[in-house]
Amino acid sequence: MRRWTLPLLLAAIGLAVAVRQADEGSPVAAAVWSAVFLVLAAGLSPLAFPRSVGAAEARRRSADDGRPIIYWRPGCQYCLRLRLRLGRAARRAHWVDIWRDPEGAAEVRAITGGAETVPTVVVSGRSQVNPDPAWLRRRLK
Structure with missing residues (x-):
């Protein structure tokens, strides 16, 4: 809710x-x-966001297709900015809503040193917090 x-x-x-x-x-x-x-x-x-999947499913899908995983939460202005700047390319990523998926929230905390800072993006095992949309768009092609 x-x-x-x-x-x-x-x-x-x-x-x-x-x-x-x-x-x-x-x-x-x-x-x-x-x-x-x-x-x-x-x-x-x-x-406003593509359909979210669980963290485990996102990791599995990302391992299969190499697409980025984007951890986000509703109401986050930075997540919305990223989503809008990605445009239709946003649908090529695997989105994980950390408010719906405790495992996703735990992964974000592990990446950020204890904070739930979003958007956090994982591409090929490398993570970046609040990435530049142009950088991410290049990885979604």
Whole structure:
């Protein structure tokens, strides 16, 4: 449920702002504010990311096809930035949501020295925390 906390909170705030604007006689402002908050909520939700797999499955798949593993969590602005900059190439990576997979969270902690810093990317056994999107895009081709 915590994966959806921030998106639902943003949607609720957007609704409250829209209702207030509509009550004050500004239906256009109400529509604009609700659209802004809904876009933010959608962007920070798990829906903006490719389907996640477990850490063990991601390691197995990566060993088979050589594609990177990206550890992420919903609501992370750096994960969203990486996802948006990768564009359609993001679907070629194996994504692991550390909030859904305790084993993935443990792997990130092992890589980062105890922190759950994401995005953390593993390519061919080498890890990088918050990588440059251009660097990762080259490895996804």
